[in-house]
Amino acid sequence: MALLARRFANALVIGVAGRLDQDNCEAFRVDLMAHVERSAHDGGAVVLDLSGLEYVSSAGLRCFMLASRQAKAQHGRISVACLQPMVAEIFEISHFNMVFQVFGTVREALAAASNEAAAAFDQA
């Protein structure tokens, strides 16, 4: 699973697409952690754009949880945006919608991160 990262001012938007399951969660975790560490080092927020993610199992949720813990340990933060219906249902069942801030759009998530990030998104 290739992660597409886009920077908007001090925020990083990471697109997650396809399936996130037992088979690819470890590679995903390594890639995501690298982005989270770099973003936390820069003092910015991370927004996971899940509009292309159609399937996430408990293995994938664990990766999200580990990334969230790492971000918090480094005084960073992660939010999620654009959840497809099944992924939204999985987040509700697992109570992950209380672990992460959930936004309907990437724009809303960036606006919650900083005015600069939202402005950069509008200009892109």
Place this chain on the structure above:
Amino acid sequence: MFPSRLDALKAARGFLEAFCEAAAIERQPCLKLNLVVEELFLNTVKHGHKGGSDAPVWITLSTEGGKIRMTYEDRAPPFNPFASATREMLEALADTRREGGLGVLLAHGLTTDTEYAYLFGRNRIRLAMAA
């Protein structure tokens, strides 16, 4: 029938996809069926057989009245993942953001009409999902 090994999960997925196609199950319910089987199967392999075994897993599927019905059987030691006490424990785990039990919590949340029995050396789970 699939061996209780991680590398058998791919074959199990293929079986589910073929069932969904033959029964004209739409994408979303088919993905949910995949998820429930992935979680139950990983539970069997990782916890029931401590990492893997050649012991079989049987998956039987049908559709009836707008529902997918599944019977899932394995030969791991007796364990009911859907027991009410387990359910309460898992919700507590979720609330404290711990990692354990997430898979069973997801499987339980996506299914209805769950029944468990331990018969003739097999865990037998029967459940239904919206088709």
